[in-house]
Amino acid sequence: MSYAKLTASALAIAAISATAAQARDNVQIAGSSTVLPYASIVAEAFGENFDFPTPVVESGGSSAGLKRFCDGVGENTIDIANASRAIREKEIKACAENGVTDIIEVRIGYDGIVFASQINGPDFTAFTPSDIFNALAPKVMVDGQLVDNPHQQWSDFNADLPAADILAFIPGTKHGTREVFEEKVLVAGCEATGAMEAMMAAGMSEDDAEDACLEVRTDGKSVDIDGDYTETLARIDANTNGVGVFGLAFYENNTDKLKVATMSGVAPSTETIASGEYPVSRPLFFYIKKAHIGVIPGLQEFADFFVSDVIAGPDGPLAQYGLVSDPELSATQEAVASGTTMGSGS
Amino acid sequence: MTDASMDQTAPRPKRSLHVADDRTRARRAAEKRFRAYGVAAITAGLLCLVVLIWSILSNGLPAFQRTVVDIEFTLTQEQFDEAEKAVLKTKVYTDFFIASLTRQLEDQGLEVAFDGKAVERLMGKVGGTLRSFYRDNPQALGRAVSFELPAASRVDRYFKGTFSRDGISEGNRFIQVEDLDLADALAEAGIIRQAFNWEFITGVDTGVDNPGGAGIGASVLGSFMMMIVVLVLSLPIGVAASIYLEEFAPKNWFTDLIEVNISNLAAVPSIVFGILGLAVFIQFMHLPQSAPLVGGLVLTLMTLPTIIISTRASLRAVPPSIRDAALGVGASRMQTVFHHVLPLAMPGILTGTIIGLAQALGETAPLLLIGMVGFIARYPETFLQGFEGPNSAMPAQIYNWAARSDAVFTEKAWGGIIVLLIFLLSMNIIAILLRRRFERRW
Structure with a gap:
């Protein structure tokens, strides 16, 4: 009947277009x-x-x-x-x-990777890798001892930073950006604060210590973003205290919503990245x-x-x-x- | 026990139909409460709907408007030849245009100081439009042609009120505070104005640096092509399968198994069909990637269970007396089905099909795996290429825009939602009309 014909012709169309795919x-x-x-x-x-x-x-x-x-x-x-x-x-x-x-x-x-926060939020204008490490690592150095991260506010470990609750939105592990963040920020901070040395002194091999440096705290102060930068932006919009990781281009397109922090005293820009002064960039x-x-x-x-x-x-x-x-x-x-x-x- | 006997001996209170007793009052109060719950539930639902529609419309309607620069421009044959020799031809066209526009503005004697760079920052990407116009219309060379070209995204947002001078930081590459003064002066002179954004409806996707020119047209076509594939494949297969299962197949463990599996398939997450489509249609059958044909095939798999279930339900709703009467006067079973049962079940089948199609139209997840989510910016050249050439689909396009950094793309994403909703709404209205028109009740 007509349905049989229809089915047959439909299958024929599918078959023809399949074979005709030039x-x-x-x-x-x-x-x-x-x-x-x-x-x-x-x-x-x-x-x-x-x-x-x-x-x-x-x-x-x-x-x-x-x-x-x-x-x-x-x-x-x-x-x-x-x-x-x-x-x-x-x-x-x-x-x-x-x-x-x-x-x-x-x-x-x-591509540069920048740390930015809400334009009307607390004054996050200058970070060093050590600050980020101190804020986000599960174990940090306090008074020369490696202890579970006690920091609740940025000012807890660096008096120059605002007294605001720590809340960071970092790229999830499936992003290439995460790798750069770990390598250029967390490891650098780990070494600079002496945590890596302390770990090795405690009997860890160098590789193990480096892996341990890459970990982030799991108490909700560090949030992995698996989506793209628009998701990070939405989270920052909703959290006055939030600090997010963005690509330079994304930040420059949203300067009316975000303010950027310097890293080790260098402001991110195409010039400072090209010259290598700004430390967090990747090819x-x-x-x-x-x-x-x-x-x-x-x-x-x-x-x-x-x-x-x-x-x-x-x-x-x-x-x-x-x-x-x-x-x-x-x-x-x-x-x-x-x-x-x-x-x-x- | 003593309590019970006490009750029996106590005198019963006097009753009257005019005075409600306690229990009646309690029952009535319970009913009132229940009605109130119902009204509250509906109000909550309506409120959500109002908020949803309000947010979609308020965010999306600006996408149908855009800020354009109205200007006359003349391109000479020599300029055309020079531009066509360059590697980045569109850049040369843009440069010619900006230079000409700057000259014209200088002649206008505006009170604001400006330079060519400022004019360049005010304009969106115009090179592509200019090049394709002059290649298609070589007779226009050397003559003044009036163009209506999109302004830069920040200028557009400035006039729509979502961007202000406060948002401009020192040394901003994209726009300066003085540029907006110039824009204001141009708006006063009538050169910059708001216009209906036809390109949003007819256009194709654009690169992230050209939000002004992006349109949803190509992906509407992609969705349409997919729906054709879904309709042509799933309706006959679905109807044939359900007629066989409902009218001819013996009831045994095997048909029970099939039935359970169909119900299961209807509940499978759509991404699973995407994985299947990638493995079977692209990697095994070597069908093209990013093609509406493959998208349609995947969505067919997804829609089939819905259609089979609704078709079986509407076949079952045809009273057995109709079948008995037909068989009684000597019709064969096939004649019974095709002359009597199927026509009566048709409204239900069509409704189910349209609702299945509407569901498929809004589906993104399976398209993700077969390459239809991404930057796909072209109209097919032929009808056949519409199926096997790369194209996007509406929900995929919306998803894409929502992830881009320029706020104008977010606006376009909302605008795309409006377009998608219009399609869904009209499909559902057609379904309701069909049912109203043809449905019979017994």
Whole structure:
């Protein structure tokens, strides 16, 4: 009857469209939500300036993106993975097992990580890594002894900080940002306060002590944010005493709601990050599957376009949005143009 | 026991129908209380609805307005050729435009001091619009063309009242206090004004630095394509399955098992279907990523149980006497079903289908895994590409905008919710109308 016919034709349509799926004509990108804004700017400009279709950029985090990148070679896998950290040995190995051997690593620039609080909140204007460590670590140094963190207010350990309850919103463990926060802030604070030394004196190996430095207190004063910066912003909005971790670009877009704190006396800005004065920054990357170059139309052009001076240079739209452009951009441009893969000597 | 016998001996109070006794009063009071609870519950519900709608409308309606700069602009053939030679062509177009606008403003003799940089900060991204216009209309080269281009996001928010001079810190890259003075002067001169934001309805997603041009149009189309796939697949499959289960299948442990499984599937979280879709449709069947076809297939799996359950319920609601009568005059079972039972059950089936579709329309989680959530900014070129080319969907687009740092995108997210709600509302109204029109009661 008519339903049988309908079903049959529906199945036929599905079958035809499945077989007729021709070569993908757009570049497919996934990965870090920190890189996503930059990638979307470039993708839009690429669509406007070339006759190739606008690339598709998905987010989901550095690790998730690299995992999909390493799924294999072919049209149903992504061409480019965005990452807010360098690819790990483990991931390169996983890639190789699935046949993804030639990977081009592209560093697009640097991103600063800033500590900001509500614009009308207490005066959080200057932090050091030690302050953050003292506020958030489960075990801290008090009078030369390693004890469970007794601090309730910022002023408990640093009289220069306001007498406000400690409440920090830090990136969750699935974010690439967390790694930088741990490395550049917590470990630095751990060493500076002498907690690491005390741990090692208490019989911990250096590695164990370093791992212990990365822990944060679990009594609700440190809150992991697994969503993106808009979630952190919403939490800060609702908590006068909250201090949140943001990307520099996000902060600069919301200066009417947030005020930023200096780190070790240096105010975060594209200049201080580029010069390396501001301590908490990290490079941003994307990874290209070399096997897809020449197969997916526009892939090579997109990569060249992304790192070109007019885009990623100091006057380009990425820097305008908040990316700190890479002083060694010309080397990157060369590597992309010649398709230099990782581990091939450069 | 003594108490009970005491009661019996006590004289019964006099009763009258005109005077309510204690127990009647208690019963009536209980009923009153219950009604009050009911009214309170409904009031609470309505209050929530009012707050919800108020917050959606107050946050979302500004997205349908935007601040535009009304200006005449002339591009010469030489400028066009020069721009087309550059790597970042849109930047060259922007530069030409800003230079021309600055000259025009200087001629206007405004009382505010300004420079080209200030004009640049006032404007949104215009290069893309200009380039595509002049490439499509080469005859317009060398002639003055009137453009209506979006202002920068902060200027837009300034005129909408969500951004003030207090929010501008020293050395802000995006805007300066003096820029807003210039904007005020331009608004007075009628160059900057508010206009209905057609681009929001027809446009595609834009990069994070161009909130003024972002639109929901492409994702509306993506959602529509997915709904076509869902409708074409789930209605026939769902109806066929339920007719067989309800009218033909023997009742045994196997059909019981199927029934339990269908009810279970209806309760499975939608993300599970997304994982299934990724594994089966993309990794195994090699269907394209980010495609409404795959999205539609995944949502079909999600919608099928809903449709089967509602279809079976409406088949069951057709009285057996109809079947008996048809069979009694010699119709075959299939004739009985298709000539008598199915037409009578149709309103219920359609209602269930539309409600299933509406549910699928608002679903984001399964799309996350098959690549439909992200920056996807293109209209399909052909009808077929509408299914297999990359596209987003409305809820995915809203989710995306809500996560961006520029507040204008948040506004667009709310505006997108309004568009989505309009679709859901009209689908539900169609369902109600169909039921009103065709439903029969016995």
